[in-house]
Amino acid sequence: MFGIGALSRDTGCHIETIRYYEKLGLLPEPQRSAGGHRLYNKTHLKHLTFILKARSLGFSLDKTRELLSLSENSNRSCSEALMLVEANLKTVSEKIMELQRIKEALLIMSGDCKGCCPSAKAPDCTIVESLFNDKNADKN
Amino acid sequence: MFGIGALSRDTGCHIETIRYYEKLGLLPEPQRSAGGHRLYNKTHLKHLTFILKARSLGFSLDKTRELLSLSENSNRSCSEALMLVEANLKTVSEKIMELQRIKEALLIMSGDCKGCCPSAKAPDCTIVESLFNDKNADKN
DNA sequence: ATAAAATCTGTAGTTACTACAGGTGCAAGC
């Protein structure tokens, strides 16, 4: 049995975050000392590690909750886990593509500016000018 | 002179978002009709387009505010704009790398699972098991 | 016994919006 400070140190997860996960029902409520302090065991440690790992793989807390429930429920199928992973893979791939598009555009802006910088005044900078140019702007 | 609905239609930006940008001071306060409705002109349209384009390039609203102020201030230098672009480029590149790390890991998980799925029960799925494995978990 | 450190609860702040609720303005048709 150990306190929240030890759990925080062992996992690298902030104390506030641990309490937050408990409030959301991701982490089971631990025992309490006579004075009301939380007392954890190794199961909690495993549980929290699972959450942190899922989070580090880009799963939302909702999806993480789903994964946790799969890990505890023998009458659910492995294919549900696969579906969650593949949905996340799709989201992540899309984000990468969007960021790559952004990166390309920024590289062009930065390259163009090398020619006008630092002699130009800011309002005449090619960067600023290209932002007034409405081509390619996202329409939300 | 046109109303907020027309500005919204022309830019693809939600009415609520336009009001939100005004509240944040990103968009100058427009004139009002006798009854209090906002009345915009072409300058507002250009301004909002600038904001949307910056946003579509991954700039935060704070950085967008900076870019706007550069666009209006002749005694600021072009190099400030370049610095903003390059800082954003760095952020975007880092995000891409992080997402690629995640994508690799998810691909491995999904590949490993193909062998156990769909016969296994969820708690024994290689995906679930690998999440209990604390190697490589982010420590916040 | 007392001081210091750890922990407690609860609320508010962060980013960039979105979604109401409940009220008023405005323009068109009759």
Next chain:
DNA sequence: GCTTGCACCTGTAGTAACTACAGATTTTAT
């Protein structure tokens, strides 16, 4: 001139995933 219906108004609360307090209490160490 009146009514109807849509556009617009303000203000508040909700979203995700936390973080940062304030102010009180408990635990631990001397």
